Amino acid sequence: MTETSSKTKTGLISPTRRGALKTLAAGAGAAATMPLWARYSSAQSSAPIKIGFGKHATGIGAAYGRWYERTSVAALAKINAEGGINGRPVELVTEDDGTDPRRAAEVLEKFASQSECDVAFGTLFSHVVVGAAPRAAELKLPYFVVSEGHHVASGMLNRWTLQPGITDVKSQISAMAPFLTDVLGKKVTMIFPDYAFGYDHRDNLAPAIEAAGGEVVAKIAIPPTETSFTKYFPKIPRDTEVIYHVMIGPGVLTFVKEMGEFFGPSRPELFGFIDSLEATDLSSPGLEFLEGTYFWEGMPRYLQDDTPDYVKAYRDAVGLDANGASTADASDVSTSAHMFGCWETLHIIKAGMEASGYQSTADRQKLIEAVEAMTMFEAGPDHPQGTKMFNGKTHQVFGPQYISKVEGGKLSVVKTVPYEETLYDDEVDYTSMSF
């Protein structure tokens, strides 16, 4: 610093003429010695395709972020081993979004302008997706979300945001409602988190239950940051036959434990979305209470007797043991019911890029149109969760849903609902919107 600059009388640092010349000369020298690849950067022939992954590394979605990343890394290893996309290798550019909508929008910006990603991908929590998606449209950056919220198919988002790898809450609920009313009971009380994802459940459950001949007798909203739950339980009406619970965040274990302490031996039937206990060991203390209750699962956590070989291959690639925990650490339980969506979405990005002849970021619009034209995804190594139907107009996929019962501290699938029974009328046509 002393050579290239000097302190003026006012105390400001200003470069000397000689120092400035030296720096310029050094810069020119560096440019001349630049490696060859950097000069041909506009050719784009074999440069890797970059997929920007917004990861919930911190904040309330951290467990999901960890497993979403593992699944994505495993999927890309498979895709690269099979020759990459259009002959080019694929790499993941991971950024922490802090499970925070504002941060997630900044992350998208970083993907588009700094790390020059081809597409953006990832993210479960619906408030994060809803907050970030408008920025994706402004940046004209394809945004593939794995969020299961109804916000994509409801028409709330935009043409640049797609959800081809995981089903949405509305179709999940319409698949579950007949089971609830036919098998468990007609009078349902629902307990849900007080934000967008919970509202998807709140708004869609009552019509689905009524259509199936039942009735929602109470709706109890709990703030997502709540840590103590006993105070909410007295609001459950006495004549409730089924409690439908779907909670997420760091407090879920407390939620289930306190529900057990509240009801004691005389509990109603319980039906939960596994979201309440994703990444949580079912043999944790306090969860004995869940024995004999039912859960929705996006994809079975525990290895079932009739698991097909391609699912076993998927589980091995991600590193899952028979209990759905990490093969490296049995206490590190996965988010099985959601993370398959990352695997499938990455395979759809590959298929879309190959169908559209994707070369560079100038082809982003062609990629969206190619994915919109897709219709069926057959079950197999690329789509281990099951056969799905994609609706290009609503940007939403429909797939099988699983209902499991807790037996001996494990989840056993008791019913599989095929995608045909989860469809509903279109609420939007994104293909009619401009880019």
Place this chain on the structure above:
Amino acid sequence: MDFGPYLMLAMLEGAVLAAVLALMASGLSLVFGVMRVVNVAHGEFYMLGAVMAWVVTQFMAGLGGGAAVNFIAAAVLAPLIVGTIAAAADITILKRLDYDPERVIVATIGVLYIIQQASLMGYGPDAKPVIAPFNSRIALPWFEFGEEGFQIYFPWGLSTTSYKLFVIVAAVVLLFALRLFMTRSRAGLIMRATQLDGEMATAFGIPVERVYAIVFGAGAALAALAGVLIVPIQQAHYLMGGDALLLSFIVVIIGGLGSLAGTVVAAVIIGMSDGIISVFFTPTLAKIIATLAVALVLVFRPQGLFGVKSR
């Protein structure tokens, strides 16, 4: 649920919150009372107590200890560790700022973020449970005057757990012990002397800086103890200090900064009202009313309910 059992359940829940809050806020109040500084990192010491409880119980479980032994070890070790960390922060940071109130606030904000991010890096972002030393469900009876006269029955859902009752009792015992310590022991006398007039205390040979370090450590240890007590009910999570800090501030402002009795009374008021209002209305309304109470106290009685006007 009938009104009577419902109210009883709300009050039990409120009492658990009040117990933990009283313990934690008394630490904040002790530090302010003696040192005249506001510790913004107090919530993080509470979080650190919970996290340390998890670390200690995991370590002890590895040695093959039972749930009760592990928990006792956590209750002893976690506050000690956290207190030592706080005392070190006092010696290395606050002392160098000459305990200047404004600069201490800024410095403890820094400490807050350092502790929070260090926990995130070391402990991870997940909420992890600690097994309670004992935890059995206790169904509570209720009475009514029906057609058949007075009778006792067990209403649906009216229950608590033995551990929750233990938390309430433990907090009462600890606060009583703290009061005895401050009023009857020589160390308490020295602390009160330092509180009344630091310069005069120095003149009488009291090592004021050492007293400050011990008080700051003890305040953090009280928060850590509150964290240890709550962690079998909730789970240890690196962001749990934020809400706890806010509630502690509400309590000490209403009770009067530096007044132990005021802190306890305010903790009971805030804890109970939070329990009851959350149950009968919404938790958000409970928070609104608590914050409104702070505003009203600040306007009409700035020294707090039990505080003494500064001289």
